[in-house]
Amino acid sequence: MSNDALKPRDSFISKGEVAPDFVLKAQNRADWKLSDALKNGDVVLCFYPMDFSPVCSTEMKCANDELAKWSAKGAQVVGISCDSFFVHEAWAQSLNLKQTLLADMHRQVCKAYGIYWPDLNISGRGTVIVGRDGKVKWSQKREIKDAFKAEELAAAIG
Numbered sequence: 001m002s003n004d005a006l007k008p009r010d011s012f013i014s015k016g017e018v019a020p021d022f023v024l025k026a027q028n029r030a031d032w033k034l035s036d037a038l039k040n041g042d043v044v045l046c047f048y049p050m051d052f053s054p055v056c057s058t059e060m061k062c063a064n065d066e067l068a069k070w071s072a073k074g075a076q077v078v079g080i081s082c083d084s085f086f087v088h089e090a091w092a093q094s095l096n097l098k099q100t101l102l103a104d105m106h107r108q109v110c111k112a113y114g115i116y117w118p119d120l121n122i123s124g125r126g127t128v129i130v131g132r133d134g135k136v137k138w139s140q141k142r143e144i145k146d147a148f149k150a151e152e153l154a155a156a157i158g
Helices: 034-038 054-072 085-095 108-112 150-157
Strands: 023-026 031-033 042-047 075-081 100-103 125-130 136-142
Touching: 023 085, 031 034, 034 042, 042 054, 042 150, 054 075, 054 085, 054 150, 085 100, 125 150, 136 150
Parallel strands: 042 075, 075 100
Antiparallel strands: 023 031, 023 100, 042 125, 125 136
């Protein structure tokens, strides 16, 4: 598994841009590849700073609660942070999360999407919807304290 070809960027990825393909380990330690997931429909990438933190827990619990509705619209929702897959697994079990959580431990993916937070060496908070064609359909970068709004994300999913 290598994301060495990913190029860091200074600005957050925006609508219409080609989403960088990547492979990361999920909480079950399986490789998860964006281009493979896109074969089944749109993918919602939810970047967040840290497992077990208050806003991140609220946000991923909300995503979990809305998962069936968003899946019915043809979207797969995944969370991405720089925590390890071991931490993701423990956090998912503690909150009964069903969505895939991806471990960007080398920070290559958050940097390639322009959502790296260098002060803490972790991902910032933002959401990217990637269409089947591999292009960004919608993106939103938020302040660390601001979780996504479920109704806003549902509208963007379609």
